Amino acid sequence: MRGLTHRAVDRAAGLPVGSTSYYARTRAALLELAVTRMVELDSTELEPPVGGLAEFLAATVHQAITEGRTRMLARYEFALEAVRRPELRAAYDRGGLLLRRRCAEILEAAGSPAPERHTRVLIGWLDGSIFDALAGTGSLAPPGLNELTESARELLAGLGLPDTR
Numbered sequence: 001m002r003g004l005t006h007r008a009v010d011r012a013a014g015l016p017v018g019s020t021s022y023y024a025r026t027r028a029a030l031l032e033l034a035v036t037r038m039v040e041l042d043s044t045e046l047e048p049p050v051g052g053l054a055e056f057l058a059a060t061v062h063q064a065i066t067e068g069r070t071r072m073l074a075r076y077e078f079a080l081e082a083v084r085r086p087e088l089r090a091a092y093d094r095g096g097l098l099l100r101r102r103c104a105e106i107l108e109a110a111g112s113p114a115p116e117r118h119t120r121v122l123i124g125w126l127d128g129s130i131f132d133a134l135a136g137t138g139s140l141a142p143p144g145l146n147e148l149t150e151s152a153r154e155l156l157a158g159l160g161l162p163d164t165r
Contacts, residue, residue: 001077006030032091035078038071039095053110054156058148061126065133065142072134110161118159125155 009020009030024030064072082092100119107122108115129148132138143151156162 001081004030004034028085028087031078031081031085031088034074035082035088035091035095038075038078039098041071042095042099053106053161054149054152056106057122057126057152057155058145061129061133061143061148061152062145064130069134072130076131076135107159107161110156112159112161118161121159122155125151 005027006020006024007017009015010017013020020030024033078088078092082089100123103122104115104119107118112118129143129151133142
């Protein structure tokens, strides 16, 4: 997190020194912009499943622990930073609530009788699976797509949601 500076962003983006500080005058503003952008990227990836819901959930976790690994690790850094910086907490929570609402919509469309409560359970599974595979002991042997799909099916069955295979 200490490496995320105005100068580092300018350098990574190939911009003249000082360009980033035009848009984000303070470090807090820079962090908020980064969180906001991460949420925008996440939101575009949360489209309703074309196939079954279990496959969609498994693919989401699998993508996060493979191609999306760097962004997920950054998200964990932001989560910890938001605990220490109340000014970042608001931006982080806005993004999280947006993603939770989208998750509840997907679950409601899948027939959940309690989409808000089921969202909490589902987010717990998603977050736990991803964290374990990236930063926990599960990183020694992360789950593959097939294992994640079976786990998602078991979770959905536990919630009383039909298997949409």
